[in-house]
Amino acid sequence: MNKILISPSSFGECGSEPLDLLKNAGxxxxxxxxxxxxxxxxxxxxxxxxxxxxxxxxxxxxAVFDKLKNLKCISRVGVGIDSIDLAYAKExxxxxxxxxNGPTQAVAELSIxxxxxxMRRISVSDRRIRNxxxxxxxxxxxxxxxxxxxxxxxIGKKTASLYKALGCSVIAYDxxxxxxxxxxxxxxxxxxxxxIRTADIISIHVPGMExxxxxxxxxxxxxxxxxxIIINLSRGGVINEQALFVHLKEYPExxxxxxxxxxxxxxxxxxxxxxxxxxxxxxxxxxxxxxxxEIDAVNNLINIIGKLK
Numbered sequence: 001m002n003k004i005l006i007s008p009s010s011f012g013e014c015g016s017e018p019l020d021l022l023k024n025a026g027x028x029x030x031x032x033x034x035x036x037x038x039x040x041x042x043x044x045x046x047x048x049x050x051x052x053x054x055x056x057x058x059x060x061x062x063a064v065f066d067k068l069k070n071l072k073c074i075s076r077v078g079v080g081i082d083s084i085d086l087a088y089a090k091e092x093x094x095x096x097x098x099x100x101n102g103p104t105q106a107v108a109e110l111s112i113x114x115x116x117x118x119m120r121r122i123s124v125s126d127r128r129i130r131n132x133x134x135x136x137x138x139x140x141x142x143x144x145x146x147x148x149x150x151x152x153x154x155i156g157k158k159t160a161s162l163y164k165a166l167g168c169s170v171i172a173y174d175x176x177x178x179x180x181x182x183x184x185x186x187x188x189x190x191x192x193x194x195x196i197r198t199a200d201i202i203s204i205h206v207p208g209m210e211x212x213x214x215x216x217x218x219x220x221x222x223x224x225x226x227x228x229i230i231i232n233l234s235r236g237g238v239i240n241e242q243a244l245f246v247h248l249k250e251y252p253e254x255x256x257x258x259x260x261x262x263x264x265x266x267x268x269x270x271x272x273x274x275x276x277x278x279x280x281x282x283x284x285x286x287x288x289x290x291x292x293x294e295i296d297a298v299n300n301l302i303n304i305i306g307k308l309k
Contacts, residue, residue: 004301005030005047007038008056008077011294014287018054018294025302027052037264040064047071052301054294060084065092072308075301077293078103078284082208082235095308097300100154102293103284107233108158110283111203112166114257116142117277118229124274140227143167148199150192150215151206151234152177159203160187171195196223202230209237218243221254229255233283237262241270248273259283 004027006012011032012019022029030046032038038046038058044067047053052073053060060074065088073095074084081096089096117123121137128135147163149156152174160170164187171188173195182189195202202224209215216230216239224230232239241262248254248270257277258270270276284290 002026003028003030003050005032005043005050005053007032007043007046007053007058008294009035009037010290011054011077014291014294017291018298021295021298021302027302044068052305054297054301055084057083060089062088065089065094073097073301073304075297075304077297080207080235095304097297097304099293099296099300102289102296104154104158104289106286106289107155107205107283108162109286110259110279111159111231111233112162114231114259114277114279115163115201115203115229118255118257118275123277127274142201145169145200146171146198147201147203148172148195150174150195150202150204152182153205153207155233156203156205157181159205161185163201163203168201171199193223196220198225200225200228202228204230204232204234204238206234206238208235212237214238214240214243216240216244218247221247224254226251227253227255229257231257233259236260236264241268244276245270245273248275 004022006029009032019029030050034042037056040059040063043058043064047068049070050068051070055074055076057080060083062085071094076098079098079100081098084096086096119142120139125137143166145168147168147170149160149170149172152172156172160172164170171190172182173190173192177189179189206215214237221243244256248256252275255275259279260281264281271278284293
């Protein structure tokens with residue numbers, strides 16, 4: 001009864017340490033054989049007699065919990081737990097843990113990468129050359145730009161620090177802002193509306209949507225600068241994808257980058273546009289960060305199950 005389900009399909013690719021930790025602690029590993037996110041039925045089938053799960057973003061709702069009768073702990077590789085019914089997990093006595101520190105640097109660096117790419121039109125220029133078109137794009141410097149961070153937790157703070165190091169002025173909005181940290185780091189704590197209206201670059205790092213509604217819809221997009229860059233590295237659906245498509249098509253000098261989508265894999269019409277970058281949920285996919293998160297997730301699980309025995 002010491003079986004552990006490993007559901008992230010790429011788990012262990014960056015190093016064997018996480019799997020070695022589990023095996024050395026006496027656990028039997030049940031891998032994900034599908035190479036993708038597990039369905040509810042697949043989680044139930046693979047996890048029929050598991051005591052713990054090292055989880056990705058697969059669903060753990062009441063139907064899944066009721067079938068996994070021996071489950072004691074879900075250790076998430078990452079920070080998002082939207083796909084877990086936390087109230088029902090508590091009712092069933094299942095402990096939930098996350099790895100809050102692992103993805104911080106990787107996600108922050110991706111925001112910078114996407115912003116620089118868009119500002120200098122790198123991907124557009126690359127595609128044109130591959131299609132036989134030699135056209136020089138005049139982009140913009142990142143130095144001196146106003147960056148607005150929406151969501152100011154660990155990742156938001158690290159992202160802000162990196163932009164500031166590049167010569168940007170940083171403003172931020174968070175319902176529960178760490179005003180003391182912001183003040184000591186010379187960053188402005190402002191309203192959501194101020195970020196929307198004044199930032200040249202907006203980087204979103206919120207934990208999810210409130211009441212299932214987009215944080216950024218057509219009304220918010222219409223208030224942004226025409227040359228603004230908006231980047232979503234938080235959760236799919238935080239930006240209304242249809243409203244964003246309409247706005248990008250109407251304003252070619254407006255730019256966006258999405259790493260997360262309402263439905264993944266993404267197959268929508270945003271892929272038709274040149275003024276947006278689309279990446280397949282790779283925010284934490286830097287080797288060093290990914291390995292650190294996997295090790296943290298395994299250690300969390302081993303510690304919790306050890307205390308329950």
